[in-house]
Amino acid sequence: MILKRVLYAACAAVVAASSLAFGASAEEEARPVIPFTYEESMISTDAKTPALSFDNDNWSKYVHTNDDADLIGLTLTQDKTTYYQGFSLKASASKSTDALLYNMQYITDDDGNYVYEASTAEGAELKVPAIELRSEDFGLSCFDGCFFTFQYKIGADAEGKLLQNSVYCYGTDDTYTAVLTPKTLQLTYDVLTNDNVTQYRKQAISVRTEMACTRFVFELPVMEDMSSDVLCLDNISIKLPVKDESGNDLYIKALDGYNASAKAQEKIEEIQIKEKSSGVEVGDAPEKQEGGNGFVVVIIIIVVVGIAGAGIFFFIKKKKAFY
Numbered sequence: 001m002i003l004k005r006v007l008y009a010a011c012a013a014v015v016a017a018s019s020l021a022f023g024a025s026a027e028e029e030a031r032p033v034i035p036f037t038y039e040e041s042m043i044s045t046d047a048k049t050p051a052l053s054f055d056n057d058n059w060s061k062y063v064h065t066n067d068d069a070d071l072i073g074l075t076l077t078q079d080k081t082t083y084y085q086g087f088s089l090k091a092s093a094s095k096s097t098d099a100l101l102y103n104m105q106y107i108t109d110d111d112g113n114y115v116y117e118a119s120t121a122e123g124a125e126l127k128v129p130a131i132e133l134r135s136e137d138f139g140l141s142c143f144d145g146c147f148f149t150f151q152y153k154i155g156a157d158a159e160g161k162l163l164q165n166s167v168y169c170y171g172t173d174d175t176y177t178a179v180l181t182p183k184t185l186q187l188t189y190d191v192l193t194n195d196n197v198t199q200y201r202k203q204a205i206s207v208r209t210e211m212a213c214t215r216f217v218f219e220l221p222v223m224e225d226m227s228s229d230v231l232c233l234d235n236i237s238i239k240l241p242v243k244d245e246s247g248n249d250l251y252i253k254a255l256d257g258y259n260a261s262a263k264a265q266e267k268i269e270e271i272q273i274k275e276k277s278s279g280v281e282v283g284d285a286p287e288k289q290e291g292g293n294g295f296v297v298v299i300i301i302i303v304v305v306g307i308a309g310a311g312i313f314f315f316i317k318k319k320k321a322f323y
Contacts, residue, residue, distance in 0.1 A: 031173070031210065033210050036141055036242070038139055038141070038240060038242075038250075043139075043250050043253060044250070044251050044254070045244065047237075047239075049251075050254065050258060051236055051238050052235075053087075053234065053235055053258040054079075054083075054089045054234060055086035055087050055257050055258055057078070058256035061137065061256075062138070062255055062256065063132070064132045065131060066128060066176070066217065068129045069131075071095075071097040071099055071127060072093040072222040073094030074091060074092070074131075074220060074230075076089060077090050078090070082229075083234065083265075084232075084264060085235060086234075088151075090231075091131055091232070092226075092230060093222045093226055095225060096226075101119070101127055101163055101221040102126045102128045102219060103184060105124070130217035130219045131217065131231070131233070132215055132217050132218075135213070136214070140252075142213055143207045143213040143214065143238075144207055144209045145207060145209040145241025145242075146206070147204065147205075147207075147238070147239040148169075148204065148205050148206070148207075148236065148238055150235060151200045151201070151202055151235045152187060152234075153198075153199065154188075155228040155231065155232075156228045158226065159189050160224070161222060161226050162220070162222060163221035163223055164186070165189040166186045166189070167186075167219065167220055167221075169184065169185045169187065169205060169218045170205075170217065170219070171211065172215045172216075172217055173211070173212045173213060173215070176215070179208070179212065179213045184219075199267050200234065209241065238252040240252070
């Protein structure tokens, strides 16, 4: 457990250093303070069980799309084919947008010049098409001081179609003003050094205290139409900035039916579901949780039986030759 925390802290440090590429932002103004409170009924000391696992339909009570999501036709569905464990959440976009996006204002070239100057102009109307978690849904007054971990993968068709080939996640207040340092956690399409397209990867990010952070978003800056999902998420955990009377860390408990017995798979083997001749829709066909290995097992058994039969036949034949 201690080793995991060290690794998560190191990960956050790397993210903080890499985010400097976005360029310097204006000094943050003093923010209102929201005292951190939580509902006892929503809390657990179990660090292994995620708050959201998307293993049954209850996830839709806790995950939302925001108003700007209409810019990209963002839809959220339960993914039963490219899951990490049990099932996962799939975000798809039916269109792209050329509207000013939040992260455009931080992107600079090698000389430090802003690439999207219009986004830095006073009064620029920045957009945040995003998946959204809301603190009130988790019995929290705010996400200040909370530590998020999650499994994710980027859509196979995302290369060249997202702003900087990336999805961004960060905390915001009610007006979608980012309240993190660094400003964003950048999840960049990568099939070479850190494959996050055919494999799920774990990430972690924390929210500073006294930031009035009531939203946590995954911004999806879709710049060109995509034929695949944009992002898949699984096993989102939320650690609170407080402990219980015994000094135990506190977490948001499992809220959507976590299937602890489901096999976790980092590398995705997409399950092919064929439409039945009876006319049942593809989506209604039964799903297999651990890959399609049953057919392979049957073939192996047939081959083994065949080899054994052939061996017995030749043994009997040779025996008769001697007698």
